[in-house]
Amino acid sequence: MDFTPSARAQELTEAVSGFIAEHIAPIEHEYHQEVAQLRAGGGDPWIPLPIVAELRSRARAAGLWNLFLPAGHERDYAERYGTCGGTGLSNVDYAPVAETMGRSFLAPYVFNSNAPDTGNAEVLLKYGSTEQQARWLDPLLAGEIRSAFCMTEPGVASSDATNMELSAVVDGDEVVLNGRKWWSTGVGHPDCQILLVMGVTAPEADRHRRHSMVLVPVATPGVKVERLLDTMGFQDEPYGHGEVSFTDVRVPVENIIAGPGRAFEIAQGRLGPGRVHHCMRLIGLAEHALELACRRGLERTAFGKPLASLGGNRERIAQARIAIDSARLLVLHAAWKLDRGGALHALSEVSQIKVAVPNMAQQVIDFAIQLHGGAGLSSDFPLAGAWTAARAVRLADGPDEVHLGMVARVELGKYGASR
């Protein structure tokens, strides 16, 4: 059980950390204020601020680009993109890199390593045809376009995949989509050009062979972004979470990734590492919240003492440290299992962190909010947004309850329980 990151990963972690400290941290608060003013003042917060493009071009120039790209693929990204093609990090290696990016809201996008584009890129890398890769993967990795993943539906309990209703029927050399998706993150971004849409192709087939994953350009007739949803009041501009309707949407049958009936398999493969990445970033977010709490707790004074030393605050700081360290180790353990045996080898471990980490982060951030008083709830600090990010992960990519069910199934399976 060796969680030591490689020398390359350590270098990258330091480089990312340095880049954030030098280029992102100094402008992040101002960035959020500017977006807030656009929102409040009748401007358009959905047009990315120029500073972001600038940061992205600096990051790319520094070779800090597509850091999420996994090891073990034949395509030579180094050749194609120079140092920007990622360096093929294992999950254990990516952990400290992702944690470092997770301390900042802007960083993952600046390094072209943000969800859902990361997961979508991995799908195309692993399952995409050469044509699909040329048309969608290359511009994604080049940072020229953005993508979204359309799986959850508003009308059913999406935690049970068999509830899915959007149809993706093969009709000659086309596939026809009808239905509605929501929580399609990223569709609000002006560069979002391609959707990965999961739909039902063969309702009578085995429940793991019913669905297809279809590449649907946003501009296809019949695709309509009905609205952009908020999360606890946050719109998350300029990415956004869309509700998207599909009405007689027709795309060539070649747009089905890996052919009809493979969507379940693809989604599982996509969600595994995606969940680990979410958790890695949340560790960074929780660390950042604890740091803010400690600093605030030492700076401000009440009843003759620094806040940190009042009542149970020191105990809560200690409990937060214990919770973060435990959670990080659990994430590293899951990453290590993934690296050694793949997703099927780590079903319980991935579900474990998917439950443990956002709950931990939610709690640590809530404490940090409390220690900041009213300021903690406002946008003067990144804590309210951080809490919302952690809270949302308790539902995104499977709610806590589904993941607990998976952990219990594996556990009881040790003693012979069939399900």
Added chain:
Amino acid sequence: MDFTPSARAQELTEAVSGFIAEHIAPIEHEYHQEVAQLRAGGGDPWIPLPIVAELRSRARAAGLWNLFLPAGHERDYAERYGTCGGTGLSNVDYAPVAETMGRSFLAPYVFNSNAPDTGNAEVLLKYGSTEQQARWLDPLLAGEIRSAFCMTEPGVASSDATNMELSAVVDGDEVVLNGRKWWSTGVGHPDCQILLVMGVTAPEADRHRRHSMVLVPVATPGVKVERLLDTMGFQDEPYGHGEVSFTDVRVPVENIIAGPGRAFEIAQGRLGPGRVHHCMRLIGLAEHALELACRRGLERTAFGKPLASLGGNRERIAQARIAIDSARLLVLHAAWKLDRGGALHALSEVSQIKVAVPNMAQQVIDFAIQLHGGAGLSSDFPLAGAWTAARAVRLADGPDEVHLGMVARVELGKYGASR
């Protein structure tokens, strides 16, 4: 220990409940959507929608107006306002009325019974001079103007009142204010005309005699609403939470309520019932969240069962019921103690509910969100806003930690501890 509401309170509760069901509930979701569209579409969400004025006039016509006005005051509101003058409910009587209003975000304002105007009106009622009452209390109760309460400051830990920095210096027949306040709820409303501002008049005096409570018209030169704060992304239009600066603000010395040095006493008196009202409303909010959770849990199906019957959901529904009922009883108990002996008789009890109720509500609402999936985080349901309301009360009017300190002090005092 008799928590039975009077016949009059029961009638009022039913009338309020009926009014909400008939007039408010059917339009509330649409109302929030309309405000959201104004916000997103470049409109001005700070101008109250006409429907609200209409609802208020209907409520007033129905005699459901100023319901918070406490018993035991000599002024004859019935004479002055007809049935709209409130009916002088005890705290135990007001509990079910306030709980019923608390189920809806709009209701308290519709019935002219919303914070902070309720607390401000009570201050004027109890401590205001005849002139102050004529100028500010009467239009407040008539619903013609709105008010704000300016106590918390951005630069210090406001949980310790001795940290307060805004100065309110008597200079001849004027009082001069300099400093900065924030979380001044209601200053965003176009009708907000009067601020109750707490400042330091005699820094060397005993710590309970240092502060004055000054009536400052919003239009006074030197008063500037610097910005409106958000709470977890919510601006709470059209009320808002302001940061307000005071630069050489001069008002007549008669604007000091009850004379210089009385602010601490006034604030204590104001915050006691205010905290109880907050808690009563939160009970209603938690009930509403549990109802939504039960309904959703029975309507939606996954893995062949209604969501309510999956995993630990039934246990969580039961725990929520237990938590709400316990909290309501605790609130009634505090109300009953207040009625029998006043605020000083119920120091521990008020602090107990100030801790217990918002924490309970936060937890129940969080569960309701989880059971709704992504929808629970969005503005399609009132749950995200409800959570934020509950969370904010853990800080407003004294953070949990300060109230726990009070409860412990009373408890240890039974065994001879001096502090």
Added chain:
Amino acid sequence: MDFTPSARAQELTEAVSGFIAEHIAPIEHEYHQEVAQLRAGGGDPWIPLPIVAELRSRARAAGLWNLFLPAGHERDYAERYGTCGGTGLSNVDYAPVAETMGRSFLAPYVFNSNAPDTGNAEVLLKYGSTEQQARWLDPLLAGEIRSAFCMTEPGVASSDATNMELSAVVDGDEVVLNGRKWWSTGVGHPDCQILLVMGVTAPEADRHRRHSMVLVPVATPGVKVERLLDTMGFQDEPYGHGEVSFTDVRVPVENIIAGPGRAFEIAQGRLGPGRVHHCMRLIGLAEHALELACRRGLERTAFGKPLASLGGNRERIAQARIAIDSARLLVLHAAWKLDRGGALHALSEVSQIKVAVPNMAQQVIDFAIQLHGGAGLSSDFPLAGAWTAARAVRLADGPDEVHLGMVARVELGKYGASR
């Protein structure tokens, strides 16, 4: 919702409190030490110490006897037993009396008001024939004999009554019992003479009509106390918890209380108030633990401060106060519902307290233990025993999970769920 105890109940509460302070508290620690020495030193801790008989006779003389006897029965206990026949307290009236007794381990027995005899007496009072009452109820109320209740079985999950295996077959004018029970509290006591045994008489009948409740004298051939169980290391001498086997045990068919097939109904009726009594006593136990914690916290010093003021201890004291007060109010509420409408009217309420109260007590006592350091775990303080008592109630008379299920069923039933 009026929880005010009657004047008679207040008098009794004070009398009980005074009796405990004067007669029981001064000897209770010594009593436990003496039993412990008997146990350790090879003596027989199952023979009650003479002091207990003496205390009982003083309590009876003081009219503090059979205090649990409910209101509303035609039999004139006052006539039969003088002042010792109980005074027919309502549940709300009994609450403070039982809470006061619950502060002490010895008190309930001293006042002839301890489980399981209380519940067994109620069964005989309500369902027993005149002959059964004369033979068993009168000596029970006179304190001449003791009884046990045999329901739980070792071989099955007894939380589901349909799992019950002990057979009680009617054979002519006899009923024949075969099977095994455990956790039969009180069978270790030398005065225990009668068992109320629940068995299956009609396996094919409706599941609420299958079982009979049979009066089985301990001395009947075929009855064997196989062993006495411990709870967390405690034997609870001289009452004990027995495992009892029944091998071809024959008693007259008239020993079936209320006739064959009525046991389910009887058990439900017995367990309702029994659960409330358990909860009332646990409130007293938790109060006692908090008092000990406060006293210890003020007496002992570390790092220059009383323990109570270190770290989060004051917050924990406050949380304990909140938890106890909430729980007490919830118990009073359930008692009040029972008084107004009977057990069927209060199904959810009784299940609510059966979950909430022992969990609360367990937590408060655990904190008190922690504050006492090692002493808290030892028998120098009643805390280890108190924790065990609270913990056991989370299983006795239905585990938490079954009661949560009942609360959820009632809650979801409001929205039309059938089960």
Added chain:
Amino acid sequence: MDFTPSARAQELTEAVSGFIAEHIAPIEHEYHQEVAQLRAGGGDPWIPLPIVAELRSRARAAGLWNLFLPAGHERDYAERYGTCGGTGLSNVDYAPVAETMGRSFLAPYVFNSNAPDTGNAEVLLKYGSTEQQARWLDPLLAGEIRSAFCMTEPGVASSDATNMELSAVVDGDEVVLNGRKWWSTGVGHPDCQILLVMGVTAPEADRHRRHSMVLVPVATPGVKVERLLDTMGFQDEPYGHGEVSFTDVRVPVENIIAGPGRAFEIAQGRLGPGRVHHCMRLIGLAEHALELACRRGLERTAFGKPLASLGGNRERIAQARIAIDSARLLVLHAAWKLDRGGALHALSEVSQIKVAVPNMAQQVIDFAIQLHGGAGLSSDFPLAGAWTAARAVRLADGPDEVHLGMVARVELGKYGASR
């Protein structure tokens, strides 16, 4: 961060596991029943049963002996004891060995690797003179004698070492002890011959130089085992936890380990690894409890389902798995830090696990008890004892609160706080 145990450690873990499965597990339940019968039946449970000596001799013959002995000491135990001298495992290496032993109550003693003898042996190994080692360490390692550690005192809050009252005054070539200790584990064992007693030698010295650690043979005049304490009703025969008085006890001044004034340093060094060992064993205990819960949950049925599938039980099983795995990783992390930099390098990490692990174990075991129903509280299963063991560690070697204080101090120190 490499937690991989060495090949030697893996072999030992398997050997220990195999030995337990073959020799200990089959007799453990019967062993406890036999001790219980001695206790109940007037026998003497303080005389170790012959089976234990037999198991110990088999373990020694198998080379599974003194497994706790740390790496890096010059003395050649292999030479002196053959394969029984331990193999010098690092902390990371010892973790899986200790966890495996921790699943059984008997195992640590069988392998001569049980507290407090392990810690006492380490003290003598590291600080003892050649004479002290010859006289006490050799027979300890040979398993011929047992020892106890006397630090905690009944009269003061021992969490603050400056409260210690027992005096150890140097008088010529003797040291004279007067005072009282308790929770001296192991003094009940008939083979216990030597006590390590911490006392005050120089009350005016710096608080880290005041105390001396004195070797006091049990047979010294003035030493009296006043009584044996119980923990939650358990006496833990034949080891026991003693209260010991010291009245004018005189031993040669050479019996002070490492000379006067070094006790604080010695105690710190002793307690660091001791705490880690406790935690390692508790991981094993929690694993054992979870295994029992899963098995019981699958075997027993209620309401038509295995218990494991009722209500929230699967979620609780999953949460237990997450909690155990997190805790184990945290222990490995602390062990790894200890191995790399010693105790001073791992102050926060050791305190973290000292809080996290027993609390985790207490919760997992409590759940296992609940799933077993009444059986879980009885001695039919090792769960009640396991819970008590975990609970006791929340106080032994420093209460939770002191360790949380240490973690907070290190955390706040990162931001410049001095204490």
